Amino acid sequence: MNLSSLKPLVLDTQKYNALMEYLDFRIDRESKQLEDVTDPVQIYREQGMIKAYRRLKSLRDEVLASDK
Secondary structure (H helix, E strand, O other), X not given: OOHHHHHHXXXXXXXXXXXHHHHHHHHHHHHHXXXXXXXXXXXXXXXXXXXXXXXXOOHHHHHHHHOO
16 A cells, blocks of 8 residues: 555644544543453454554554655
């Protein structure tokens, strides 16, 4: 995949900050749900979602590093 196509998103501070705020919201929400879950499968699912959101938070670094 060509990460440079994501440059307009990560370089637009307003849009990128909105995305980061949304990801923080989702991480917080999933963390709260994780506290209430007892089913092991659901626990793994919640943990996976949190991991995916955290990975997206490093999007800017990945895109900018792909230029080098």
